[in-house]
Amino acid sequence: MGAFVISKKHNDEYKFVYTSRKGKIVFSSKSYELKMYCEEDIEIIKANAADAQCIKFKASNGAFFYKLMIGEKEYAKSRKFNTELRLAKGIAEVALYVSKAEVLDFSGAPVFVD
Structure with missing residues (x-):
């Protein structure tokens, strides 16, 4: 299972970011001024994952990516993939x-301190 990581x-x-079971970033959100909006969007994505639309795009360099949409709103953009598969x-x-x-919320105190 993956995890949402707030930073x-x-x-x-x-x-x-949503990371895969192997720790790779699958998709990233936009920036939020307040953490509560970030948390709210995560809950919306989790509640509506089955109905979410992943609209596919091809970048100018040939890489593929998608935008995660629920209704008319874009919630996240995927990392670049080198093949359609x-x-x-x-x-x-x-x-x-x-x-x-x-x-996982890593937005507070630094995780790794000298």
Whole structure:
């Protein structure tokens, strides 16, 4: 099972990534000014994972990616995949595992301190 990982960016905004069981980033969110909005969107994605649309795109360099949409709103953008088969596997993972994913919050104190 994968996990949603919340982090704080250098500009004090929040974002989340969804990581696969192997620890690879599957998709990333936009930036959020407040952590509660980030958490709310994670819950929306988890609750609606079965109905989410993954709209496929091809980048100018030939890589494939998708945008995770629920209704008319874009919630996240996937990492780049080098083949359509890997893109399809990434999309399949959304339907299978996202609704059961745990949420890890690393937005507070530094995890690794000298």
